[in-house]
Amino acid sequence: MKQKITVAVSGLNNIDSPGPGIPVIRALKESKDFDIRIIGLSYETLEPGLYMHDLVDKSYQIPLPSAGIDSLLERIYYIHNQEKLDVIIPNFDAELANFMKIEPLLKSDLGICMFLPTQEQFDERHKANLYEFGEKHRVDVPYSKMMFSTAEIQSISKEFSYPMVVKGKFYDAYIAYNAEQVANYFNKISAKWGLPIIIQEYVFGSEVNVTALGDGQGNAISSVPMRKLFITDKGKAWAGISLDDEELVNIANRVISSSKWRGGMELEFIKTAENKYYLLEINPRFPAWVYLAAGCGQNQPEALVKLALGQNVEPYKVYDIGKMFIRYSFDMIVDLKEFEQISTIGEL
Amino acid sequence: MKIKKNVAISESGFIFNPTSGDSFSTNPIGLEIIRMLKDEKSKDEIRKYILSKYMTDDSTFEKDYYDFVMMLQTNQVAEEIE
Numbered sequence: 001m002k003q004k005i006t007v008a009v010s011g012l013n014n015i016d017s018p019g020p021g022i023p024v025i026r027a028l029k030e031s032k033d034f035d036i037r038i039i040g041l042s043y044e045t046l047e048p049g050l051y052m053h054d055l056v057d058k059s060y061q062i063p064l065p066s067a068g069i070d071s072l073l074e075r076i077y078y079i080h081n082q083e084k085l086d087v088i089i090p091n092f093d094a095e096l097a098n099f100m101k102i103e104p105l106l107k108s109d110l111g112i113c114m115f116l117p118t119q120e121q122f123d124e125r126h127k128a129n130l131y132e133f134g135e136k137h138r139v140d141v142p143y144s145k146m147m148f149s150t151a152e153i154q155s156i157s158k159e160f161s162y163p164m165v166v167k168g169k170f171y172d173a174y175i176a177y178n179a180e181q182v183a184n185y186f187n188k189i190s191a192k193w194g195l196p197i198i199i200q201e202y203v204f205g206s207e208v209n210v211t212a213l214g215d216g217q218g219n220a221i222s223s224v225p226m227r228k229l230f231i232t233d234k235g236k237a238w239a240g241i242s243l244d245d246e247e248l249v250n251i252a253n254r255v256i257s258s259s260k261w262r263g264g265m266e267l268e269f270i271k272t273a274e275n276k277y278y279l280l281e282i283n284p285r286f287p288a289w290v291y292l293a294a295g296c297g298q299n300q301p302e303a304l305v306k307l308a309l310g311q312n313v314e315p316y317k318v319y320d321i322g323k324m325f326i327r328y329s330f331d332m333i334v335d336l337k338e339f340e341q342i343s344t345i346g347e348l
Numbered sequence: 349m350k351i352k353k354n355v356a357i358s359e360s361g362f363i364f365n366p367t368s369g370d371s372f373s374t375n376p377i378g379l380e381i382i383r384m385l386k387d388e389k390s391k392d393e394i395r396k397y398i399l400s401k402y403m404t405d406d407s408t409f410e411k412d413y414y415d416f417v418m419m420l421q422t423n424q425v426a427e428e429i430e
Binding site: 206208226227229240241243244245321322 | 354356364366367368369
């Protein structure tokens with residue numbers, strides 16, 4: 001008999017740059033051990049997940065991360081009062097800091113469980129600190145440097161050779177082939193995501209990613225590698241395939257073991273023609289393609305829920321190789337009444 | 349030249365490299381050659397087979413075989429025997 005629980009999930013923006021919420025929910029709905037009622041947490045009224053009633057049982061708007069932890073706490077208390085939440089799975093980078101701060105309080109006050117990285121883990125894998133992270137955990141990372149002003153371009157040009165990668169602290173990355181392009185991308189990214197801008201050495205190769213789950217004790221519960229087969233103009237995978245790449249899985253597991261990573265994560269690598277792996281980025285939550293892991297036999301979101309509830313989880317040993325995911329877009333027909341309801345009372 | 353161990357080759361000529369995620373398709377002659385390479389046949393054995401089965405000459409075989417195995421190597425389907 002399946003255990004009945006209620007899990008709140010954010011990241012319901014299933015658009016061309018999709019959030020991980022819907023894939024996480026699909027994996028949870030396939031759980032063998034849980035019968036899960038899903039509560040959607042949304043920031044915008046047009047997040048498609050709000051209207052996917054076959055996947056999301058009830059949805060609530062929550063305050064933007066910039067509103068701070070007090071208003072978030074107040075809203076979670078209200079939602080918990082209605083729904084009796086057992087677990088929350090936040091899926092946005094920008095909201096994680098707030099949820100990490102309130103994790104102990106939600107556990108002690110309301111009994112709501114989460115399974116998030118620690119503040120130290122969250123900070124040290126930050127783009128700006130990734131080079132030092134690589135040195136600490138013995139994984140190759142392209143050399144990178146923070147940049148705070150376009151006045152630094154001249155000195156940066158001496159330190160890095162072109163092309164170089166210009167990255168935002170949260171999102172966005174562009175390849176610049178000259179100083180003028182560096183300045184353009186600096187302005188474009190900083191206007192959207194603020195400073196600093198990260199300049200990274202460009203490594204040529206194919207992009208391979210790993211979706212993984214660490215138990216916080218140094219054990220990798222699951223690691224599934226994937227190569228993007230079709231990439232959108234936003235750099236997002238629209239199709240991908242699971243790989244048989246033992247070395248890549250070993251590197252991912254070494255990072256998890258060495259950092260004692262707690263929670264879901266995505267590791268993004270470049271594999272060079274010489275079969276060398278360079279870590280480009282660590283996302284401190286499941287990626288939007290996490291449902292592929294479930295499709296390959298490793299249901300990472302389900303395992304995360306078990307860890308959050310304090311249950312014992314044995315590491316997965318095998319996964320299906322050569323399983324593909326292919327995304328598609330889908331037009332939902334939505335009654336204006338539903339849009340009105342979420343827009344006015346913040347619940348649907 | 350040998351075909352990498354974990355490369356999957358189907359009856360239809362579909363080739364899948366599970367390490368890189370790349371897939372390819374080949375025509376029936378390509379499939380025959382890949383199978384012979386997988387069975388560790390030498391180039392001379394493959395030449396003898398192709399010349400006896402198909403209407404071609406030695407220099408055409410030489411050129412096409414070279415192109416084909418180079419393609420297999422570039423795409424990491426095959427590797428040189430050490």
